[in-house]
Amino acid sequence: MLPKEMVAIAIATGAPTLRAIGTAPKFKVGDDIMTTNDHVSTHTRLPGYARDKRGTVVGYEGAHVFPDAHSAGRGECPDHLYRVRFDSETLWGKGSDGPGAVYLSLWESYLVSGDVS
Amino acid sequence: MRSIADMGGMQGFGPVDRADDDTRFKAEWEAKTFAVNLLSLAAGCFNIDESRYSMENMPPADYLTTSYFEHWLYSLEDLLISKGVLTEEEYRARIAELTEKEAGHAA
Numbered sequence: 560m561l562p563k564e565m566v567a568i569a570i571a572t573g574a575p576t577l578r579a580i581g582t583a584p585k586f587k588v589g590d591d592i593m594t595t596n597d598h599v600s601t602h603t604r605l606p607g608y609a610r611d612k613r614g615t616v617v618g619y620e621g622a623h624v625f626p627d628a629h630s631a632g633r634g635e636c637p638d639h640l641y642r643v644r645f646d647s648e649t650l651w652g653k654g655s656d657g658p659g660a661v662y663l664s665l666w667e668s669y670l671v672s673g674d675v676s
Numbered sequence: 677m678r679s680i681a682d683m684g685g686m687q688g689f690g691p692v693d694r695a696d697d698d699t700r701f702k703a704e705w706e707a708k709t710f711a712v713n714l715l716s717l718a719a720g721c722f723n724i725d726e727s728r729y730s731m732e733n734m735p736p737a738d739y740l741t742t743s744y745f746e747h748w749l750y751s752l753e754d755l756l757i758s759k760g761v762l763t764e765e766e767y768r769a770r771i772a773e774l775t776e777k778e779a780g781h782a783a
Contacts, residue, residue: 569718600677602729607678608685630725651685 578637580622584667586641590616591673594643594665602630605669609661612649613673617662618642625666639667679732680739706745713752722755730754 586592596611597603604626620640628636647659683689701707717724730751731739739747756762 566715566718570714574717574724598677602725602732606684607682624725626725626728629723630729632726 576624577621578624578635580637580639582639584619584639584641586616586619586639586667586670586672588616588618592616592641592643592670593673595669595671597669599627601627603627603669605665606663608650609645609663609665612645614643614645614649614663616641617644620664623666625668627666627668640664641667641670643670680734680736681728681732701745705749709745709749709752713748716752716756716761721759721761726755727751 592614594605594610594612594614597605598607598610618641620642622637623640625636625638628634641664643663643665645661645663647655647657647661650661701710713727716722717727722730727748728751731747733754734742734747734750738750742750753767757764757767
């Protein structure tokens with residue numbers, strides 16, 4: 560139980576989700592990736608419109624609590640988190656309203672290598 | 677699968693309205709819902725990811741016709757019951773009590 564004198568501090572600083580992890584990140588900035596197409600019926604932070612799509616890693620944000628596991632009572636299971644860029648055209652096809660991009664913070668579990676070779 | 681909360685790319689809801697950026701609570705119950713939620717999180721009754729998952733599990737028609745803080749209230753009630761902080765019976769009894777009180781006021 561949080562002591563009552565800590566409540567104001569907890570609310571002001573939030574609950575950081577950055578964690579230590581024993582494995583090295585699989586991807587680096589500039590890597591092409593594909594998102595998975597796992598249509599799970601449980602909680603996930605991979606939006607439906609960004610599944611099975613090609614993108615580029617533009618940033619690495621450290622390892623964070625993995626919401627898919629944490630929401631289901633499976634513990635924090637920290638996983639590497641990346642900033643990934645998707646071209647509007649890739650996501651929306653003919654419905655795209657011109658050049659542009661969507662940036663998503665995505666966990667490594669949602670990504671596979673996008674190398675075509 | 678996609679939950680009703682996964683609305684990116686759906687049409688028919690109109691453009692995102694940025695005109696109303698007033699983040700203040702619009703009613704007393706919103707502030708209370710927010711406060712009880714945060715304190716329940718701080719006390720470890722449930723975590724933020726369980727809270728989001730619970731909101732996503734709202735019946736879709738209810739999700740679309742209720743406000744932001746009603747989503748919070750739904751997940752708060754859902755989790756306090758499923759985590760055993762409240763029983764379903766206690767929850768129903770309290771609703772019945774309040775309904776009766778309200779009817780008394782109206783009479």
